[in-house]
Amino acid sequence: MNILFVVAHPDDEALGAGATIHKLASEGNKVAVCTMVKDALARANLSETLKSDQEKAFEIMGVSKTYNGDFPNIQMNTVPHLELVQFIESAIEDFEAESIFTHHPSDTNNDHVMTSYAAQAASRLFQRRPGLPKLKQFIYMEVPSSTEWSFDSSANRFAPNMFVEIGKEGLDLKLKALEAYTGIMRPYPHPRSEEAIVGLAAYRGVQAGCNYAEAFESVFYRT
Numbered sequence: 001m002n003i004l005f006v007v008a009h010p011d012d013e014a015l016g017a018g019a020t021i022h023k024l025a026s027e028g029n030k031v032a033v034c035t036m037v038k039d040a041l042a043r044a045n046l047s048e049t050l051k052s053d054q055e056k057a058f059e060i061m062g063v064s065k066t067y068n069g070d071f072p073n074i075q076m077n078t079v080p081h082l083e084l085v086q087f088i089e090s091a092i093e094d095f096e097a098e099s100i101f102t103h104h105p106s107d108t109n110n111d112h113v114m115t116s117y118a119a120q121a122a123s124r125l126f127q128r129r130p131g132l133p134k135l136k137q138f139i140y141m142e143v144p145s146s147t148e149w150s151f152d153s154s155a156n157r158f159a160p161n162m163f164v165e166i167g168k169e170g171l172d173l174k175l176k177a178l179e180a181y182t183g184i185m186r187p188y189p190h191p192r193s194e195e196a197i198v199g200l201a202a203y204r205g206v207q208a209g210c211n212y213a214e215a216f217e218s219v220f221y222r223t
Contacts, residue, residue, distance in 0.1 A: 001136070004097035006034045006088055006119040008076065008111035010054040011184050014177040015192065016141035017101060018061055019170035019201075020214045022177075025062030032065035033058065034091040036084065036115050037073045049182045056180035060173065067091040076114040084118035089125045092132075099137035104217060106155035109146040116140070140217040144191040144200060160215035163208035171201050171212045 003024055007013045013021065013033050025031045039050065058066065069087050071079050091097070102119040103112035126132040142148065142158050150157045166174070175194060178184055188195040204213040 001029045001098050002096050002133070003029050003031050003099040003101065003137075004034060004091060004095055005031070005141075006091070006100060006102040006115060006122075007036070008103065008109070008115040009037050009073070010035055010050050011057070011178070011181045012103070012112070012143050013063075014057050014061065014174065014181065015145075015184075016103075016143045016147075017214055017216075018057075018174035018177045019166035019212075020164045020216075021061040021063060022173050023164060023166060023170060025064070030064050030095075031062060032067065032091070032095045032097070033063050034067040034069070034088060036069040036071045036076065036087070036118075037111060038068050038070055039073050053181045057177040060177045060180060065095060067094075074111060076111045079114070081114075081118060081121070084114060085121045088118055088122035092122055092125050093129065096133050098133045098135060099139070100135065101139045101141050101216070104140040104142065104147050104150075104158045106150045106152055106157050107143065107146050108149040108151055109143075112143065112146055134222070136222045138219040140219065142215060144196065148191065158217055160204070160207070160217055162216040162218040163204060163210065163213040164216070165205065165208070165210040166201065166212050166214055168212060171198065174201075174214075 005013045103116040105116040123138050126134050147158050186192045201212040204215040
């Protein structure tokens with residue numbers, strides 16, 4: 001299966017699904033990442049190494065193809081929705097994506113929200129372009145330090161109903177991919193600390209009755 005991860009920023013894919021990406025690739029699936037923002041202007045001194053950091057992380061996880069946008073960081077709400085949708089559509093068409101993972105729309109990070117809404121709209125591309133594979137899956141992921149900080153109590157918050165067992169090996173690989181990004185990790189008790197990442201994987205594993213897991217919310221699944 002061709003599986004496309006649509007994320008706002010470099011590092012979101014590793015935070016939300018680093019071990020799952022590696023597991024999917026190891027099982028013979030083709031995995032691509034479509035990143036909407038290339039710079040980290042809100043994070044001092046990170047943009048200089050971000051491209052090479054991302055390349056290292058992708059190699060660790062087993063990502064086979066990448067699509068990199070140039071939309072403004074923390075300002076994606078200023079970009080016409082259609083431009084975001086069309087960029088994602090171009091990645092879907094080129095990669096012939098059959099499955100899409102993206103951010104949950106009630107995330108507190110506005111770039112994540114804009115990316116999620118654009119991915120939702122782009123997911124209907126197969127209905128308008130004869131010959132494209134039909135989309136089989138559309139799935140939300142959680143990004144620590146963003147998804148759990150959803151403040152909008154009127155929205156449906158992230159409610160996982162799909163768990164991918166990653167085991168200790170997958171957890172270690174996820175941490176290795178995150179370490180490839182300069183300055184991403186933080187000291188405990190920040191949600192992006194190693195202790196918190198391990199704790200979340202353990203908790204999601206307990207929820208699913210397995211040994212460490214990453215959690216997702218499946219919007220639809222079609223065989």
